[in-house]
Amino acid sequence: xxxxxxxxxxxxxxxxxxxxxxxxxxxxxxxxxxxxxxxxxxxxxxxxxxxxxxxxxxxxxxxxxxxxxxxxxxxxxxxxxxxxxxxxxxxxxxxxxxxxxxxxxxxxxxxxxxxxxxxxxxxxxxxxxxxxxxxxxxxxxxxxxxxxxxxxxxxxxxxxxxxxxxxxxxxxxxxxxxxxxxxxxxxxxxxxxxxxxxxxxxxxxxxxxxxxxxxxxxxxxxxxxxxxxxxxxxxxxxxxxxxxxxxxxxxxxxxxxxxxxxxxxxxxxxxxxxxxxxxxxxxxxxxxxxxxxx
Amino acid sequence: xxxxxxxxxxxxxxxxxxxxxxxxxxxxxxxxxxxxxxxxxxxxxxxxxxxxxxxxxxxxxxxxxxxxxxxxxxxxxxxxxxxxxxxxxxxxxxxxxxxxxxxxxxxxxxxxxxxxxxxxxxxxxxxxxxxxxxxxxxxxxxxxxxxxxxxxxxxxxxxxxxxxxxxxxxxxxxxxxxxxxxxxxxxxxxxxxxxxxxxxxxxxxxxxxxxxxxxxxxxxxxxxxxxxxxxxxxxxxxxxxxxxxxxxxxxxxxxxxxxxxxxxxxxxxxxxxxxxxxxxxxxxxxxxxxxxxxxxxxxxxxxxxxxxxxxxxxxxxxxxxxxxxxxxxxxxxxxxxxxxxxxxxxxxxxxxxxxxxxxxxxxxxxxxxxxxxxxxxxxxxxxxxxxxxxxxxxxxxxxxxxxxxxxxxxxxxxxxxxxxxxxxxxxxxxxxxxxxxxxxxxxxxxxxxxxx
Numbered sequence: 001x002x003x004x005x006x007x008x009x010x011x012x013x014x015x016x017x018x019x020x021x022x023x024x025x026x027x028x029x030x031x032x033x034x035x036x037x038x039x040x041x042x043x044x045x046x047x048x049x050x051x052x053x054x055x056x057x058x059x060x061x062x063x064x065x066x067x068x069x070x071x072x073x074x075x076x077x078x079x080x081x082x083x084x085x086x087x088x089x090x091x092x093x094x095x096x097x098x099x100x101x102x103x104x105x106x107x108x109x110x111x112x113x114x115x116x117x118x119x120x121x122x123x124x125x126x127x128x129x130x131x132x133x134x135x136x137x138x139x140x141x142x143x144x145x146x147x148x149x150x151x152x153x154x155x156x157x158x159x160x161x162x163x164x165x166x167x168x169x170x171x172x173x174x175x176x177x178x179x180x181x182x183x184x185x186x187x188x189x190x191x192x193x194x195x196x197x198x199x200x201x202x203x204x205x206x207x208x209x210x211x212x213x214x215x216x217x218x219x220x221x222x223x224x225x226x227x228x229x230x231x232x233x234x235x236x237x238x239x240x241x242x243x244x245x246x247x248x249x250x251x252x253x254x255x256x257x258x259x260x261x262x263x264x265x266x267x268x269x270x271x272x273x274x275x276x277x278x279x280x281x282x283x284x285x286x287x288x289x290x291x292x293x294x
Numbered sequence: 295x296x297x298x299x300x301x302x303x304x305x306x307x308x309x310x311x312x313x314x315x316x317x318x319x320x321x322x323x324x325x326x327x328x329x330x331x332x333x334x335x336x337x338x339x340x341x342x343x344x345x346x347x348x349x350x351x352x353x354x355x356x357x358x359x360x361x362x363x364x365x366x367x368x369x370x371x372x373x374x375x376x377x378x379x380x381x382x383x384x385x386x387x388x389x390x391x392x393x394x395x396x397x398x399x400x401x402x403x404x405x406x407x408x409x410x411x412x413x414x415x416x417x418x419x420x421x422x423x424x425x426x427x428x429x430x431x432x433x434x435x436x437x438x439x440x441x442x443x444x445x446x447x448x449x450x451x452x453x454x455x456x457x458x459x460x461x462x463x464x465x466x467x468x469x470x471x472x473x474x475x476x477x478x479x480x481x482x483x484x485x486x487x488x489x490x491x492x493x494x495x496x497x498x499x500x501x502x503x504x505x506x507x508x509x510x511x512x513x514x515x516x517x518x519x520x521x522x523x524x525x526x527x528x529x530x531x532x533x534x535x536x537x538x539x540x541x542x543x544x545x546x547x548x549x550x551x552x553x554x555x556x557x558x559x560x561x562x563x564x565x566x567x568x569x570x571x572x573x574x575x576x577x578x579x580x581x582x583x584x585x586x587x588x589x590x591x592x593x594x595x596x597x598x599x600x601x602x603x604x605x606x607x608x609x610x611x612x613x614x615x616x617x618x619x620x621x622x623x624x625x626x627x628x629x630x631x632x633x634x635x636x637x638x639x640x641x642x643x644x645x646x647x648x649x650x651x652x653x654x655x656x657x658x659x660x661x662x663x664x665x666x667x668x669x670x671x672x673x674x675x676x677x678x679x680x681x682x683x684x685x686x687x688x689x690x691x692x693x694x695x696x697x698x699x700x701x702x703x704x705x706x707x708x709x710x711x712x713x714x715x716x717x718x719x720x721x722x723x724x725x726x727x728x729x730x731x732x733x734x735x736x737x738x739x740x741x742x743x744x745x746x
Contacts, residue, residue, distance in 0.1 A: 049401040050426035129575050135510070135567070135586055154575055155568035157723065241519070243573025244723035246716075260398050261520065262709050263422065 036276070043269035053266070060270035070271065072246045073254040076161065080250060081229030083165040084172060089221055091169065092176025097210075099177070100184045110181070113174040121171070125238030128167040129154060132239075157247040160240050164248055167235055172228070176221050183217030184210070216290070223286035227279060251275055351382040352411035352640045355400070357390040358661075362598060362677060366660035373656075374647050381640050391416065392520060400632075404428050409632035411641040415459065416627050417450040418523065418702045418711070423630070424453035425705035430631040430638055433457045435646050442669045444691075446699040451628050453703075460649045463663035464626030466691040467516075467524060469496075469615070470582060470590040470600065473608035475508040483612035487620060487689055493531075493557055496615035500565040500589060509588035512565035514578040516592040522572055522715035523623070523702055524591075527614060529554050530621035530695045536710065536739060537701050544739030546732045555721055555728035562722045572719040583607075593625055594687040595662055597678050611686045620693040624702060626663060664691050706742045713738040 008015065043060055045053035064070050099110055116124065131138040132153035140150025153163040187210065195205050233252040236242060242249035242257070251271065259268025354371065358364035364387065371383045391397060397419060403409050415423065423429050436457045440448055447461035469491075471483055479502050484490050491499065500512020517524040529535055534550035537543070545551070562571070567587070569576030579596065581587040583603045591614070600609055614622045629648055631641040647653055651670050658665045659675050664687060676684050704710065717735040720726040726734075 048422075048426065049398070049405050050423070050428045133575075134569065135576075135581070152568050155571065155723070240575065241573040243719060244568075244571055245573075245719055257712070260395055262712050263397075263401075264709070 039269045039272050039276075042265055043273045045266045047265040048263045049265060056266065060267050061274075063267065064270060064274070069246055069249065069254060070251075073249045073251045076246070076248060077230055077232070077250045079161060080165060080168075080232055081226055083161070084168045084229055085222065085225045087165075088169050088172035088176050088225060089218070091173045092221070093180050093214075095173060095177040096180035096184055097206075100181060110178070113177050115174065116171045117174045117178075119171075121234035122238050124167065124171060125235045128163075128170075128235075129239045132163050154240050155244055157244050160244060160248045164235055164239055167239065168232070171235075172225065176225070179221050180214065180217060183214045187213045219286065219289045223282060223289075226282055230275065230278060230282075349380055349382050350637055350640050351384055352635075352637050352644060353384045353386060354412045354644065355386045355388060355410040356414040357388055357396065359390050359392075359595065363595075363661040366657045369660060370648065370653050370657050373653060374644060377647065378640075378643060381643065383644065386410070392518075401428070404632045404634060407634055409634050409636075411635040411637050412629055412631050412644050414462075414627050415630050417447070417461075417624060417699070418707055420451055420459060420628060420630070421453060421703040421705040421707060424456075424458045428633055429458040430633050430635060430641065431456050431458065432460070432631065432642060432645055435642050436460065436649065439649075442667050444666055444668050446624060446694050446696050447626070447628075447666050449696055449699040450624065450703045451630075459628040459630035460645045461666035462627055462629050462648060462654070463658050463661070463666050464624065464691055464694075465593045465595055465663050466625055466687055466694060467527065467591055467593055467614060467623040468687055468690050469612045470592055470596070471610055471612060472503075472509065472582070472585060472588045473610045475503055475585070475588050475607070477608075478508060479503070479506060483610060485612075487613050487686075487693075490613035490620055491615045493615050493617050496589075497561060497565060500561070503588035504565065509586060511567045511570075511581065511587045512589060513561060514566065514570055514576075514581045514587035514590045516578050516590065516596075517572070518574075519572045519712070519715035519719070522711050522718060523707075525558060525714070525718060526698055526701070527621040527623050528558060528617075530698060531615070531617040531619060532557075533618045535697055535701065536714070536735075537704070537743070539697065541700060541704065541743075543743060544736035546736040546739065548732075552728045552732050555731050558718065559721050559728060568723070571722045572715045573723075593623075594664070594684060597662060597683055601679050611683050613686060613690055614693070620690075621695055621698070622690045622693050624694045624698050626666070628666075664688055704743075706745075709742045710739055713742065 042053060044055060044057060046056050046059075047053040095113060099106055099113070103109075130136070134140055134150065134152045134155070137150075137153075139153065143150040151159050153159050191209050191213070192205055195209050200208065231252055232250055233256065236248050236250050236253050237256070240248040242253050252275070255268050255271045255275070258264050258271060356367055358367060367385065367387075371385050375381065375383055388394070388396060388399070400410070400413055400415075401423075420429075433456045436443075440457075443461050444464065447464055448457070451457055451459040451461050469483075476483060476499070479499075481499060481502070497512070503509040503512045515524070526536070529551060532550045532554045534548055534554050535545050536551075538545040567576050567581060568574065570578060570581070578587070578590060578592070579599065582590040582592075583600070585607050614620060629645055631638065631645060635641050648657070649667070651667065654665050654667055655670050655674070657663070660677055662676055662678065662684065664684075665674075674681065674684065678684075701707070701710075713735055717731045717738075720734075721728065721731045
């Protein structure tokens with residue numbers, strides 16, 4: 001014992017850091033890195049979990065180019081992202097500016113707006129699906145009390161995606177709001193005072209002080225939101241299951257369907273690899289934009 | 295001096311903790327792999343219980359969708375343990391396939407050589423498992439009594455002339471109707487299978503229900519993408535099929551199949567809720583219990599739910615509609631053992647026991663199923679208020695075509711089912727014509743069957 005202890009003591013400075021990061025690194029390796037590498041490997045094979053992977057070269061990737069559903073799901077993912085990101089950022093910023101003022105119950109409102117972020121997305125999806133339900137739902141009931149005839153939200157190729165986007169906004173606005181709030185609080189009061197002395201009005205202060213000072217926050221929120229948009233699954237899965245038709249089928253859901261419903265792990269992995277590359281592109285973009293600090 | 299001891303202690307504790315965490319992580323997948331926590335009061339695996347080493351423990355994984363099913367399994371497992379005191383059954387109840395990745399878990403466990411010893415499996419999945427040599431050959435157990443079982447079900451568990459599971463039970467579809475509504479309309483539903491509604495009569499009832507403003511939707515159907523195969527009876531009723539008799543190619547581009555698509559499209563567009571499509575989010579049970587839908591095509595397992603929840607309306611059961619002939623769905627489940635079970639003999643004993651007449655009778659009576667055997671003498675003492683309701687399902691189950699058993703147990707059936715679901719979704723929600731639907735589906739089936 002004492003020899004081991006003295007051995008450790010001598011090298012503690014060198015070893016201890018590795019011991020500290022070891023649990024994290026091991027988990028990260030086992031549950032992230034190795035699966036990612038394995039996904040690359042499987043994407044060149046035909047495999048159904050049982051049995052041995054059968055090498056098929058680039059076949060899965062070639063199939064993808066002629067797979068109509070793949071392109072539809074890619075388009076839907078872009079539609080969803082474009083529909084959610086700018087709106088959630090704009091509304092989040094507006095909310096943040098509002099809650100940055102000294103209004104009564106400010107802390108409570110901050111909590112309320114952030115609450116949807118904490119709620120499980122599956123629960124959110126199920127609840128909103130009920131609210132959109134044409135037979136028993138809240139929205140159509142409310143619309144009808146104004147004399148407007150409701151739409152069949154989740155069963156209409158036109159309205160299903162907007163319904164999912166509305167639900168996403170409910171969740172994401174809170175997130176953007178909190179990040180922007182932190183950004184706003186980091187802006188020194190002196191800048192506003194200086195602007196006031198120069199005779200700037202409220203709108204000018206927003207355009208020439210607030211927005212430029214929030215640039216890095218905006219880049220961060222933008223990239224995170226875009227990645228979030230491309231990774232959407234839970235909400236779509238619980239609300240529309242990709243339907244009607246393929247009108248809300250997004251790429252992660254298509255991966256799930258191919259790999260786990262139809263058991264085609266090879267094709268699912270190839271789709272996953274493509275998504276991975278797209279995400280890499282956005283991350284590289286973030287790194288570049290983030291570096292432009294000076 | 296004191297300081298250095300303390301330092302050493304902290305260092306040592308950190309190191310030990312780190313070790314534990316690493317070990318803990320490594321052990322996690324193993325202890326989690328049974329996917330459901332062992333409930334209190336249930337036997338724990340021998341590894342942790344360790345009360346008697348001589349006892350052999352087998353793990354049985356199953357799901358139970360309705361209440362009676364769970365009781366049924368628990369009861370017959372207890373009977374088995376009483377009969378074979380040297381075998382212990384570690385029964386693990388997990389969420390049903392419709393609510394989780396049941397098959398992915400089972401496949402992963404088989405591939406990882408950590409397979410359960412016996413598991414429940416739908417007939418539609420047997421082919422997929424058997425073709426990949428993942429199931430234990432149990433021909434020696436069931437071949438001698440083969441003729442005592444429902445032949446469609448035996449077909450379903452047979453692959454390359456070998457039997458890979460116990461055809462445990464079946465269930466089938468029929469039509470539940472809102473009796474309160476039909477009484478108001480003065481309609482008497484057929485009481486004999488030969489007099490079942492024709493397709494036209496069926497839609498006519500739906501139309502009347504809607505015209506008289508009784509029900510918002512004439513019809514509801516318990517189908518959703520993973521169970522798109524529940525639409526197959528309509529094809530067989532019209533003499534159509536998805537796949538040729540030799541199972542080599544698609545057979546959807548026939549006038550009969552196109553006529554079936556036309557009928558389904560007509561029924562969906564005019565008499566069903568838009569949310570009742572393949573990917574829709576409607577709760578069909580709720581549509582029926584709240585009187586929004588007047589007719590519901592669903593299975594015998596729903597009876598206890600109606601008895602409990604249909605408070606405002608009376609209800610009844612009638613036969614599936616028919617066209618050229620009557621046909622219904624091949625439902626139900628088998629029990630099978632993975633090829634790499636560590637206890638093949640005990641697993642076979644368990645399967646054989648579950649297939650015994652008395653055991654099966656007890657289970658299906660509690661779970662409200664139809665038996666896999668044909669030699670069990672009735673009457674079945676089903677644990678519902680009106681056991682006679684089950685008679686119509688039993689009669690209906692005789693109309694399950696053997697060709698359907700062959701179709702749904704094809705090794706590639708998961709993909710075919712998905713194509714069928716996509717086809718129906720397009721037919722219902724995107725107005726794709728029956729001809730185009732048939733053409734696309736046929737091409738896809740041919741592609742799937744050619745093994746691409």
